[in-house]
Amino acid sequence: MRRKITEKLIEWKERKKKKPVLIYGARQVGKTYAIEDFAEKHYKNSVYINFEKMPVFTSFFESDISPSRLINIFEAHFKTKITEGETLIIFDEIQACERALTSLKYFAEDAPEQHVIGAGSLLGVAINRGKYSFPVGKVEMLTLYPLDFEEYLDALGKTHFVEIIKDHYRNMTPAPDMIHKELLNDYKTYLAVGGMPMAVKSFRDKKNYSDVYSEQSSILNAYIADMAKYSTN
Numbered sequence: 001m002r003r004k005i006t007e008k009l010i011e012w013k014e015r016k017k018k019k020p021v022l023i024y025g026a027r028q029v030g031k032t033y034a035i036e037d038f039a040e041k042h043y044k045n046s047v048y049i050n051f052e053k054m055p056v057f058t059s060f061f062e063s064d065i066s067p068s069r070l071i072n073i074f075e076a077h078f079k080t081k082i083t084e085g086e087t088l089i090i091f092d093e094i095q096a097c098e099r100a101l102t103s104l105k106y107f108a109e110d111a112p113e114q115h116v117i118g119a120g121s122l123l124g125v126a127i128n129r130g131k132y133s134f135p136v137g138k139v140e141m142l143t144l145y146p147l148d149f150e151e152y153l154d155a156l157g158k159t160h161f162v163e164i165i166k167d168h169y170r171n172m173t174p175a176p177d178m179i180h181k182e183l184l185n186d187y188k189t190y191l192a193v194g195g196m197p198m199a200v201k202s203f204r205d206k207k208n209y210s211d212v213y214s215e216q217s218s219i220l221n222a223y224i225a226d227m228a229k230y231s232t233n
Contacts, residue, residue: 001155001197003034005144012140013042013115020104020116020135022094025144028219030197031119032092034144043115044086047074051096061099067111070103084113095120105135146195149187155200158186 005023012021025031032050039046049057060073071082074089082089091100100118107116118139147155150162161183168175175183192212193203199215202208 001030001033001147001151001200003030003144003147003151005034005142006038008142009034009038009117010042018112018115018140019108020118020139021142022101022104022135022139023117023119023142023144025119025121027121027222028196028198029144029146031144033197035090035092035117035119039088039090043088044083045080046088046090047078047080047082048090048092049074049100050092051100052093055096058097058099061097061103065099065103065106067103067107067114071111071114082114085115087115089114089116091116091118093120094118102135105138108135108138147197147200148195149190152190152193152195152200153186156186156204161186 009021012018023031023035036046036048039048051058060070071089075082081087091097091104094100101120104116104118107114150165153159153161161179164175164179165183174180189203192209193199194216196216196219198219199212202211202215
């Protein structure tokens, strides 16, 4: 699915002076997919670290977090060369490793030539940041939300409607009745399906609201489980 955040990431990549990017967003809004798709299409290679699925990496951040040391560790572990401007370093679920979040400051100060993206849920980043400082002013912060109506239409293969809407908006003219009715119907389904990528994908592939409801329930249960991890009771 095409996400608008990709356009912002492309602009960031092409900038001569850059800071690491930190992408916020609730779970399952598509942060990992958007980042990996961006990496695949715009970089020679990438290094992907998920601090929840790969807890061994947390130990690498317990002492020296200078970029040069970390890059040496990544190259040895992944058996790949990290090249400035050609390799994207991805820190996913960064809220699970406070020191990784802090390391973004040193990438900004000591290795601005490296391309680094961190991603984490709003809830996790806020709760786990209790001991080490947040890299204020040293990262560019972006937020990924669920699909908006434009992204939803694009996911359904109706990109042409997006251009029609924009054209009529620019010219302040009403759309033909047939197109207006179809778009209104699409908007009603969007309100029912929502913008979570898996729910949209389910509707696109099956056109079955029961399956969409199952996806929505699964997402909600994942949110509840996520919040339970941080419960103090």
